[in-house]
Amino acid sequence: MINIINLSLLSCRAVLMLVLAAASSSAQALPDYRCKIQAVHAADEGKPDSLVHGLRPTWIGTEFSVSRKTGAMTGALRNNYWSEPQVIDRGSINVNSFKAVTTLRPNEGLGRGSAVHVLVINEHLETTEKTFTFMNESEVYFGVYRHDILKASLR
Numbered sequence: 001m002i003n004i005i006n007l008s009l010l011s012c013r014a015v016l017m018l019v020l021a022a023a024s025s026s027a028q029a030l031p032d033y034r035c036k037i038q039a040v041h042a043a044d045e046g047k048p049d050s051l052v053h054g055l056r057p058t059w060i061g062t063e064f065s066v067s068r069k070t071g072a073m074t075g076a077l078r079n080n081y082w083s084e085p086q087v088i089d090r091g092s093i094n095v096n097s098f099k100a101v102t103t104l105r106p107n108e109g110l111g112r113g114s115a116v117h118v119l120v121i122n123e124h125l126e127t128t129e130k131t132f133t134f135m136n137e138s139e140v141y142f143g144v145y146r147h148d149i150l151k152a153s154l155r
Contacts, residue, residue, distance in 0.1 A: 071100030091123030
């Protein structure tokens with residue numbers, strides 16, 4: 001009788017491990033984010049000679065991709081020039097936002113300055129277009145991520 005109980009507990013553990021592994025691998029198998037910039041703002045944008053003020057039209061409508069696994073951004077915007085981003089939260093469909101942070105401490109890059117990049121993709125919104133915010137120092141980029149590919153893959 002004790003052997004049957006032990007075998008039953010082992011079977012339950014094995015099933016639980018398989019379920020957790022499947023859930024983990026399905027999250028990793030989701031497509032990368034594809035984001036489109038809709039607005040750009042900066043702390044000094046009121047100055048006619050500010051970089052954002054002059055280049056805003058070139059940013060609007062451009063796209064970039066985000067790796068769900070690493071948080072690295074490629075395309076119109078990047079967050080991994082000198083150091084790799086850290087994914088703080090992988091996000092979930094109905095609960096949390098995807099969050100990645102990249103930091104550059106003084107003396108780590110080409111100069112003596114530091115940098116902070118923060119990306120938040122509102123994965124949890126219950127719409128097909130999810131919003132994102134990317135902060136690069138004093139510049140902030142806003143836009144959308146199309147979510148219909150993900151919704152279709154979960155059906």
